[in-house]
Amino acid sequence: MIPILGLALFSCQEDPELAAPVISGFMFGEGSTHGTDATAYRGSDLHLEAEIMADAMVSSIILTIHGHDLEVGDGEEEWDFSRTYTDSKYLVRNPSFHEHVDIPANAPTGEYHLTLEVIDEAGNRSEVEGHLEVLSPIAVSGFEMDEDVARGDDFHVEFMINAIHGIHQITVDVHAHGLTPGDGEVEWDFEQVYEEGYHGMSEVEFHEHIDVPATAPAGEYHVMFIIEDEEGNLHEFDSHIDVNAM
Incomplete structure (x- = not known):
């Protein structure tokens, strides 16, 4: 029994820690054409996609969008977006992220900063960033x-x-x-x-x-x-x- 217990203890000590999720292929653009050129139009929707590889089950995916000190003109309202996705299709090891986000018709035009963060059940976190140009239609x-x-x-x-x-x-x-x-x-x-x-x-x-x-x-x-x-x-x-x- 002693050799068996010793071997089991040695095996547990040798198990590597679970790696943080890896996010690849983060692309986004005009929603109606599933664009990936990092431009979209206010009053329309934004298409986003990414591939996620995770050793542990994914527990949540967080998307945030905010403007870069944009001037708010007449009839416009500052727009920030944040959402945590916990849909069952994402609570797996290697999900494909695919979402559409509505851009308000009165959002200021200009450059926006995007962050996509993935958290797994082991508490590991990874994120990617990008920049989006919101244009007037x-x-x-x-x-x-x-x-x-x-x-x-x-x-x-x-x-x-x-x-x-x-x-x-x-x-x-x-x-x-x-x-x-x-x-x-x-x-x-x-x-x-x-x-x-x-x-x-x-x-x-x-x-x-x-x-x-x-x-x-x-x-x-x-x-x-x-x-x-x-x-x-x-x-x-x-x-x-x-x-x-x-």
């Missing part, structure tokens, strides 16, 4: 518009639109800043929806001329642009123009 560049216009004439507007989901429509709204019409003048407000030549396009130049009535009161006008894509996402921005008397 609608982007505007090269904006140009006349600074002033004579009433009875027209002013021109142009800018490039990139809409990953395609453009549904573009609305232009022009209204005055509390102007009181004088003799022979008529209050002027303008609103028009543009679809022809833009609907369904993912990249296009908006180029239009807007007529100003000869009876419009002179003064400053607010010009609002609203771009809506095929999934209902909105991109709004504004400018101002001075209407001068003839």
